[in-house]
Amino acid sequence: MTILAIDTSNYTLGIALLNEETVIGEYITNVKVNHSVRAMPAIEALMKDCSISPKQLTKIVVAKGPGSYTGVRIGVTIAKTLAWSLNIPIVGISSLEILTASVGRYFTGYISPLFDARRGQIYTGLYQYQNGDLQTIYKDQNVLTINWIDTLKSLDKPILFVGNDLPIHREVIERELGEKALFAEITEHNPRPSELGLLGKTRPTEEIHSFVPNYIRLAEAEVKWMEANQIEETK
Amino acid sequence: MEKDLYIMGIETSCDETAVAIIKNGNEIVANVVASQIESHKRFGGVVPEIASRHHVEQMTIVFEEAMNQANLTFVDLDAIAVTEGPGLVGALLIGVNAAKAISFAHQIPLVAVHHIAGHIYANRLVKEMSFPLLSLVVSGGHTEIVFMKEHGHFQVIGETRDDAAGEAYDKVARTLNLPYPGGPHIDRLAQEGKPTIDLPRAWLEEGSYDFSFSGLKSSVINTVHNLTQRGETVAPENLAASFQQSVIDVLVTKTVRATKEFQVKQVLLAGGVAANRGLRKALEEAFYELPVDLVIPPLSLCTDNAAMIAAAGTVLFEKGQRAGMDLNANPGLDLEIHN
Numbered sequence A: 001m002t003i004l005a006i007d008t009s010n011y012t013l014g015i016a017l018l019n020e021e022t023v024i025g026e027y028i029t030n031v032k033v034n035h036s037v038r039a040m041p042a043i044e045a046l047m048k049d050c051s052i053s054p055k056q057l058t059k060i061v062v063a064k065g066p067g068s069y070t071g072v073r074i075g076v077t078i079a080k081t082l083a084w085s086l087n088i089p090i091v092g093i094s095s096l097e098i099l100t101a102s103v104g105r106y107f108t109g110y111i112s113p114l115f116d117a118r119r120g121q122i123y124t125g126l127y128q129y130q131n132g133d134l135q136t137i138y139k140d141q142n143v144l145t146i147n148w149i150d151t152l153k154s155l156d157k158p159i160l161f162v163g164n165d166l167p168i169h170r171e172v173i174e175r176e177l178g179e180k181a182l183f184a185e186i187t188e189h190n191p192r193p194s195e196l197g198l199l200g201k202t203r204p205t206e207e208i209h210s211f212v213p214n215y216i217r218l219a220e221a222e223v224k225w226m227e228a229n230q231i232e233e234t235k
Numbered sequence B: 001m002e003k004d005l006y007i008m009g010i011e012t013s014c015d016e017t018a019v020a021i022i023k024n025g026n027e028i029v030a031n032v033v034a035s036q037i038e039s040h041k042r043f044g045g046v047v048p049e050i051a052s053r054h055h056v057e058q059m060t061i062v063f064e065e066a067m068n069q070a071n072l073t074f075v076d077l078d079a080i081a082v083t084e085g086p087g088l089v090g091a092l093l094i095g096v097n098a099a100k101a102i103s104f105a106h107q108i109p110l111v112a113v114h115h116i117a118g119h120i121y122a123n124r125l126v127k128e129m130s131f132p133l134l135s136l137v138v139s140g141g142h143t144e145i146v147f148m149k150e151h152g153h154f155q156v157i158g159e160t161r162d163d164a165a166g167e168a169y170d171k172v173a174r175t176l177n178l179p180y181p182g183g184p185h186i187d188r189l190a191q192e193g194k195p196t197i198d199l200p201r202a203w204l205e206e207g208s209y210d211f212s213f214s215g216l217k218s219s220v221i222n223t224v225h226n227l228t229q230r231g232e233t234v235a236p237e238n239l240a241a242s243f244q245q246s247v248i249d250v251l252v253t254k255t256v257r258a259t260k261e262f263q264v265k266q267v268l269l270a271g272g273v274a275a276n277r278g279l280r281k282a283l284e285e286a287f288y289e290l291p292v293d294l295v296i297p298p299l300s301l302c303t304d305n306a307a308m309i310a311a312a313g314t315v316l317f318e319k320g321q322r323a324g325m326d327l328n329a330n331p332g333l334d335l336e337i338h339n
């Protein structure tokens, strides 16, 4: 078994190779440079360094969002095309789950991984490790940071926040949640592609053709179109 | 006997997800196009984000259909040719990354193709090219006259300074309350009407092969506005006919003049607007007497497709052009430096 894991859903570009027992190789960068230019060369270089040829791959695991629409699409397109053309299964994993798995395995409180979604919003969800299993408490969503904090106020355990976009939202979280809020260290903010691969090891595979990113949000034109048409209806 | 050459083409520059496979540069063995036009109609134009989302949904389905049609395996493919640009960046990215993934998975050489080179090479699927030649490229985003002295060599001798002809069609169609996309509707209306309204023709400077359609477009809008002000109605078929004749007059006259100046052997029509019946007829009439071979591809090869990308890709592949795993989408790609 050889798994190729691909994450291009946010600024962090992550590629990993795993087999039954070990992580064979892992590549992570966190720079604002086009994933379209760098994803395939990174896959090519990592596989070459690990002496693994494309035909040896047995599964593709990909981060399916939320995140940058374009970023997610690049990873999902590469993953779908590799899986289809090599005739191997594909698994999609939430980008927020990868971030959670990269930081909280031995933490007993709640974990809120986040990516900035602009205009005071974040993509987040609430996760918790229970007996070593990653459980979803609140599903991935696009929410105003301030509303998200309100949701978390009643929780009885500390909440660990993680993600490279944390500095944008940290002040308000700290102010509203006080000591209940914990913040991951900078070494923990890059989602680890090996965790992505590990999560994908046991999850159900997707139907390749119909597999699509989880954008969470509709395209803006669709939202506007729906608004416009509702206004027409009520006139 | 030499081995047959099989090239796969991939095209996702706008709202069609297309994959084709052609043999020896001119024989189509598979040609699959998934159009998204129905999905964009309600927005009155192509929405880039929605186009990109559809490409992700369609890409592997279209690949599979093309491979099944061709009845080939990856081992049979000599190269993967993909549209690098110009076009919508988010849409191009899907084709480019899918192409790279197949190229890497099966170690097949990758070739980057300019979308307009593809439109021109659609003609080679109909008839062998003879050089030097001229191509009149008319589409939603382009209006240009391209001179080719040999395979893979493109020189733009004239281009639009503002709107592309296709854009002007879409805007005029909107003025006449015709549904999107407007081009075919204007073409149909124009057949029913007469060019009774005097509209301008932008010839530009003496000897220029450039085009300009924004003045014509404004003139149509003003004409409709003024008539409505006076309480008169516009006969849409006559307005469509007048507009179409103005566009065609300029396109055909400049093409004929360039044909003579550059002493070409062949003239190729290319691009989506090449489906326009009025334009096809006017070109056929103008070239009837001339000692030049006029080639007009069938409608299915005029609109965006991947067979044309594979056809252009074949020539570039034979010239030794190769793209690497770092190939990116280039929405503003220049045709001339690309050879």
Ligand SMILES: [Zn+2]
Binding pocket: B115, B119, B139, B271, B272, B303, B304
């Ligand atoms: Zn086109």
